[in-house]
Amino acid sequence: AETGYDLWLRYQPLQNQTVLTTYRQQISGITLGGNAETMKIIGEELQHGLSAMLQKKITVTNKSSSTASLIAATGISPLLAGTEVKKLLAQTGEEGFIILSQNINGQKRIIISGNTDKAVLYGAFHFLRLIQTEQAIHNLQVVSVPKVKLRMLNHWDNMNRTVERGYAGFSLWNWHTLPGYIDPRYIDYARANASIGINGTVLTNVNANATILTKNYLEKVKALADAFRPYGIKVYLTARFSAPIEIGGLKTADPLDEKVRQWWKDKVKEIYQYVPDFGGFVVKANSEGQPGPQDYKRSHTDGANMLAEAVAPFNGIIMWRAFVYSAEKNVDRHKQAYDEFVPLDGSFNKNVMVQVKNGAIDFMPREPFHPLFGAMPKTPLMMEFQVTQEYLGQATNLVYLGPLFKECLEADTYTNGKGSTVAKVLDGSFNKAQTLTGITGVANIGNDINWCGHPFAQANWYAMGRLAWDHSLSAERIAEEWLRMTYSNHPAFLQTASKLMMESRETYVQYSNPIGLHHIMGTGHHYGPAPWVSNLNRPDWNPVYYHKADSIGIGFNRTATGSNALEQYHPEARKIWENMNTCEEKNLLWFHHVPWTFKMKSGRNLWDELCFNYYTGAEKVKTMQQAWAGLEPYVDKQRHDQVRMLLNVQYDEAIWWRNACLLYFQTFSKKPIPANYPQPDKT
Numbered sequence: 001a002e003t004g005y006d007l008w009l010r011y012q013p014l015q016n017q018t019v020l021t022t023y024r025q026q027i028s029g030i031t032l033g034g035n036a037e038t039m040k041i042i043g044e045e046l047q048h049g050l051s052a053m054l055q056k057k058i059t060v061t062n063k064s065s066s067t068a069s070l071i072a073a074t075g076i077s078p079l080l081a082g083t084e085v086k087k088l089l090a091q092t093g094e095e096g097f098i099i100l101s102q103n104i105n106g107q108k109r110i111i112i113s114g115n116t117d118k119a120v121l122y123g124a125f126h127f128l129r130l131i132q133t134e135q136a137i138h139n140l141q142v143v144s145v146p147k148v149k150l151r152m153l154n155h156w157d158n159m160n161r162t163v164e165r166g167y168a169g170f171s172l173w174n175w176h177t178l179p180g181y182i183d184p185r186y187i188d189y190a191r192a193n194a195s196i197g198i199n200g201t202v203l204t205n206v207n208a209n210a211t212i213l214t215k216n217y218l219e220k221v222k223a224l225a226d227a228f229r230p231y232g233i234k235v236y237l238t239a240r241f242s243a244p245i246e247i248g249g250l251k252t253a254d255p256l257d258e259k260v261r262q263w264w265k266d267k268v269k270e271i272y273q274y275v276p277d278f279g280g281f282v283v284k285a286n287s288e289g290q291p292g293p294q295d296y297k298r299s300h301t302d303g304a305n306m307l308a309e310a311v312a313p314f315n316g317i318i319m320w321r322a323f324v325y326s327a328e329k330n331v332d333r334h335k336q337a338y339d340e341f342v343p344l345d346g347s348f349n350k351n352v353m354v355q356v357k358n359g360a361i362d363f364m365p366r367e368p369f370h371p372l373f374g375a376m377p378k379t380p381l382m383m384e385f386q387v388t389q390e391y392l393g394q395a396t397n398l399v400y401l402g403p404l405f406k407e408c409l410e411a412d413t414y415t416n417g418k419g420s421t422v423a424k425v426l427d428g429s430f431n432k433a434q435t436l437t438g439i440t441g442v443a444n445i446g447n448d449i450n451w452c453g454h455p456f457a458q459a460n461w462y463a464m465g466r467l468a469w470d471h472s473l474s475a476e477r478i479a480e481e482w483l484r485m486t487y488s489n490h491p492a493f494l495q496t497a498s499k500l501m502m503e504s505r506e507t508y509v510q511y512s513n514p515i516g517l518h519h520i521m522g523t524g525h526h527y528g529p530a531p532w533v534s535n536l537n538r539p540d541w542n543p544v545y546y547h548k549a550d551s552i553g554i555g556f557n558r559t560a561t562g563s564n565a566l567e568q569y570h571p572e573a574r575k576i577w578e579n580m581n582t583c584e585e586k587n588l589l590w591f592h593h594v595p596w597t598f599k600m601k602s603g604r605n606l607w608d609e610l611c612f613n614y615y616t617g618a619e620k621v622k623t624m625q626q627a628w629a630g631l632e633p634y635v636d637k638q639r640h641d642q643v644r645m646l647l648n649v650q651y652d653e654a655i656w657w658r659n660a661c662l663l664y665f666q667t668f669s670k671k672p673i674p675a676n677y678p679q680p681d682k683t
């Protein structure tokens, strides 16, 4: 049965006979330039994928006399002497690739090349994608260079194999059987990542303890790093700031203490003995109870630079997270990261990145872009997206995150004039000297047979990788690619399924957090609605802190008369939001406390608009169910059934959100739910 294990690398026999016939004529075999490990992988992947899709045996050879139609080789290979390849590779750097149709000695060939084996591997996967998605290959002129250097996954995997905010089983990393046993699944994980250009993985949770840095575990880390290396994937770890105390026997973790600094230097040296190309550390410090430099009255800079100094001799980097807030400060949580980090701009060592979540609160279903983007011009900022759907229906809701990622990447910070998008801040467009650029995603991967829990959650892993490679790709295009590879190239299927995906996130927002509502989810597990919670000892964890519903209205006033979080944005960016009457409605309650009677663009008052959204959103899940039912002919039974049943769960949850939120907010608005809607059952 089709379990979803193969992800988007299914390599099913092509169904379209015309396309198939053409490909079978065009593709005979593969000539490989070299036999290093990565080259062998390239040969195997192309052979396996093409043979399966074309239903014919594709041969692989190293012989330069071969006239096989495909050549996969780096630019220096004698196979490519006399072609235009060298010239093109001048612009592709270490990881970019080209795919070129060329006549060599009167023979039509397709060249997959790059400056490194790893680049050729990316090219090979791209070529396979062209075939999987049935694109024409008679005149290929592809030149593709990643827009950011670090394209990563952050696993929130604990040492006991639980996954924080993971909804797809337990951690893939089986610490018990490592390093002796290399689960073939590690290789499939690496293949999947390489196929979308992901080149780094942080194995451990930002909240994990320091155990991973002990000798026994470093041996296991080494085994994983060795398995991933041929796929171009570097391993990173989280560094618990108190590690010198926890596992080093020191009395302090003060970053200015000489013994502490030396401890880290020694530890890092030890790590590099195991993993010579170790990538570096991600650090969550002084955030949600984690230890950090502030425990010793030192700054984020002191902490980050201490670690940066330790990894610098080995070309390692530090990704220091900006996700910091504390209740004691008693200022709008929205403002705290900016307040703490902007003054530190320019103070970090060269190999430090500050890792910023896409929004200022926490991966909400909809969130304005984080005001730090564009506000730290002297510091490379790493984007942290959340692929796992902590606040977006976890593994029961079909929510395609492509549009969420794009909304943020395309948001205009205005910090270098109009068009200063978040994407351009990330990719170094505004700072020629910036060498570190990156996008990371909190992984949604676990040991469930289909990796991600919900079959459609795989699309979010895929989309994160594709956008990290090229943030200019559209969410539609990525959805379509994924659907073609994961399900079917049939036009009727694609039309319906891609619409289903493209609308899914907006639908989720509508039935859970419409019009800029946020952080009204259940406490702790973050599943389902609980806007009424008001008794947590950390006020900034209470949903009532965020929606502030009262007899007058609802929403968080973040304008100058309120918390003034708005002032952290560039004046031009602020304009879209600062005036209640002109504020874009999707973020209205994020920035304003709005009277129930306020007239919305639809002509409805705010209360009725809220009802409209909750009801329309929930009903749209029915539309999703119908659409999916119609796709039965194109999808294998097992995956069709799974999505169908999950859509039933999703509908129940949508009704749950709708009824819970409306009945609760109604206690403030004192207005009726419009009579044309079915009245919620108050039990």
Ligand code: GCW
Pocket: 156, 164, 165, 206, 207, 284, 288, 323, 362, 363, 390
């Ligand atoms: O999104 C929140 C989560 C925590 C998480 C934290 C963070 C890893 O609820 O589970 O901890 O953010 O990003 O550090």
